[in-house]
Amino acid sequence: MSLVNHQILLASRPAAEPTPENFKLVEAPVPTAEELAEGQVLVRNHFLSLDPYxxxxxxxxxxxxxxxxLDAVMIGGTVGEVVASKHPRFDVxxxxxxxxxWQEYSLIDASQRGAITKVDTRQIPLSAYLGAVGMPGVTGWYGLVKIIEPKAGETVVVSAASGAVGSVVGQLAKARGCRVVGIAGGPxxxxxxTEELGFDACxxxxxxxxxxxxSAALKAAAPNGIDGCFENVGGLGLDAVMLRMNAFGRIAFCGMIAGYSGQPIPMANPSLILVSRLKLQGFIVSEHPEVWPEAMQELGGMVATGRMKFRESVAEGIASAPEAFLGLLKGKNFGKQLVKLV
Amino acid sequence: MSLVNHQILLASRPAAEPTPENFKLVEAPVPTAEELAEGQVLVRNHFLSLDPYxxxxxxxxxxxxxxxxLDAVMIGGTVGEVVASKHPRFDVxxxxxxxxxWQEYSLIDASQRGAITKVDTRQIPLSAYLGAVGMPGVTGWYGLVKIIEPKAGETVVVSAASGAVGSVVGQLAKARGCRVVGIAGGPxxxxxxTEELGFDACxxxxxxxxxxxxSAALKAAAPNGIDGCFENVGGLGLDAVMLRMNAFGRIAFCGMIAGYSGQPIPMANPSLILVSRLKLQGFIVSEHPEVWPEAMQELGGMVATGRMKFRESVAEGIASAPEAFLGLLKGKNFGKQLVKLV
Known part of the structure; x- marks a missing residue:
């Protein structure tokens, strides 16, 4: 009797805020080892990553x-173990x-460059490859190191500071000698x-x-003004940060989650870009694969030695993924949002 | 009998739109050659430059x-001739x-670095040193060359395209093989x-x-999207440009004249910075003196050989400066706004 693969499909597109009805849980057969084509690898997913993108x-x-x-399996990053392989570089x-x-088993064409990567779990837990040493970690690294380019003594503000990306940005900035101010939702x-991740204020x-x-709270937390901002949210917080930016400040635009469902949120005073000679730059980490080795070396080293802390919110079972994702969009998660599948 | 120097002072600060009452015309004596201190140069101004800044x-x-x-002579760039000098590098x-x-005669401390510069009027008219081969020209050069960094074949949009800065930006972009679309006020x-400056569309x-x-007009004029924008105005035009920017587009913020008098004008959809991975950067040309030699070489060469065209709006006499300046803020000028003082 063949195994069953539980999958979540996109059933419909949201008009404004997504709802559970936009998703559909279905069952599909898991291919047997014999059914794999040359180059294919069958992965049993242990964790699914949920991300604002x-x-x-x-x-x-x-x-x-x-x-x-529509009617296809929702995309998403996973970590897991190889359970069948017809590719010479991958073993069960x-x-x-x-x-x-968003599924329990995935059939991957391992001959496609970058489609699947072996990871070392001796010093780094498997789930961290979806967080601090995965796409969110490299996202934080790129925006901070390549766009903000912080110097020791500068002040960096990070929104969604307790999240998978923000927590990495702040700890990397602290390691570079910056004053780091987080913005997060709730005490x-x-x-x-501040207490676990070591930011100077939040x-x-x-x-x-x-x-x-x-703006007044930022002034108190960043008395010398703001030199860099890693923006995950947008809206009011961004407007307040812009008022407090020093001349030649840099804002890395990574996410604008405040406006993801509904009308775009305007920027109140774009003339500050000129007045304060700011640089605002958007980026998508997947377009910069050349930085992965350097970023992963720093991130992996910090996680393996305990200098990079992170926190996970773990939902249980693939059926919980839609609700966990909708919660993520509302900031209900605390740290990296994962779905545990085994 | 001593000569009279007519001057315009700032009499009061504008609440919203400036009015003629914010300025005051006064008379002051012109110092005699004997009254000059060591290092001072007396200049009879031929032209005063009026600029949005x-x-x-x-x-x-x-x-x-x-x-x-308040109650001091309005600042502004001038060109003129030395009528008395106690500095060894300057002669009558x-x-x-x-x-x-904003005055007919100026006493300049020539020992201050950059306070006064001799210019060559054999191939370049004196007034052009306030325009295409002066601060406006270098402003356009810096934003285009150092921030937009256009490549041949790319599309560049320039707002306030017939103005002192915009006209230089567009002609420099054409010389680099770009498609250039201007935005200007009126047919x-x-x-x-398009006909004189050689832009592809306006x-x-x-x-x-x-x-x-x-946005529809930009789509028609820039069918391959927009790669660079030199922004002098802000407001609706900027929002429309952002909707049509290609991935990795660059916007140089030089001016936001649309919002200079009154409430700041918001940016409608800043999430496009992320969606299209844009770079937006503000700059002030006076903070980049290192580019002047390179910029002036290109600009001077193009003006001297007729490859850089420019146009001037000339008001007559110092008393006409306030009205000409208020007109400039409303776009009533056509090309570089000057006041002729001799």
């Missing part, structure tokens, strides 16, 4: 990537990271950001609901 | 420069460019931009009063 793929409006097709039992999608996250954006109070 | 100096809100003091009769201010300016922003029509 998936919200963009659910819509078919203009974005940097093709929309997720290998720990791997791949774009396995628990803020306490974690603002609770839930308590800062207008531009004046947000 | 002066609007910012009239206010005392946060900006990149100190506000213009020399043609010079300096920050002479006369647009015709000049949009009349007065006929494009909503985002949809502006």
């Amino acid at each position: 998936m919200r963009g793929r659910m819509s078919d409006s203009k974005s940097y990537a093709e929309p997720q097709p 039992g290998d720990a791997v990271v791949c774009m396995g999608g 628990d996250k803020c306490r974690y950001v 603002l609770d954006h839930k308590a800062l609901t207008d531009l004046r109070s947000f | 002066m609007r910012g100096r009239m206010s005392d809100s946060k900006s990149y420069a100190e506000p213009q003091p 009769g020399d043609a010079v460019v300096c920050m002479g201010g 006369d300016k647009c015709r000049y931009v 949009l009349d922003h007065k006929a494009l009063t909503d985002l949809r029509s502006f």
